[in-house]
Amino acid sequence: MAIIRKSELRAMSNEDLKNKLIELKRELLKERAHKMASGAPLNPGRMRELRRTIARILTILNERKKNLNTNQ
Incomplete structure (x- = not known):
């Protein structure tokens, strides 16, 4: 997976961001498990x-949440 830039993240909807966050x-959990099993991460x-x-x-989700609350 490539690096995701801030501009790309800001262009996503909240649902897309939440799905990406879960992914x-x-x-990260898989990487940590691999590190614990083998002692050293691959990357x-x-x-x-x-x-x-x-x-x-x-951070982006929290900013959007604050802006939504401020506008009300």
Whole structure:
């Protein structure tokens, strides 16, 4: 899976972001399980990128939630 840029994430709908979040969390879980089983991850940079992308998605969702509450 390639790096997902902020602009690409912001263009997605909330439902798409939530689905992507679930997908990334599952992938991170698999990477962590592999790390625990073998002692070393296949690609340590991948785990870092997954964590950062998850944080980006959560940030965008929280920003949208705050803007929605502010506008009411």
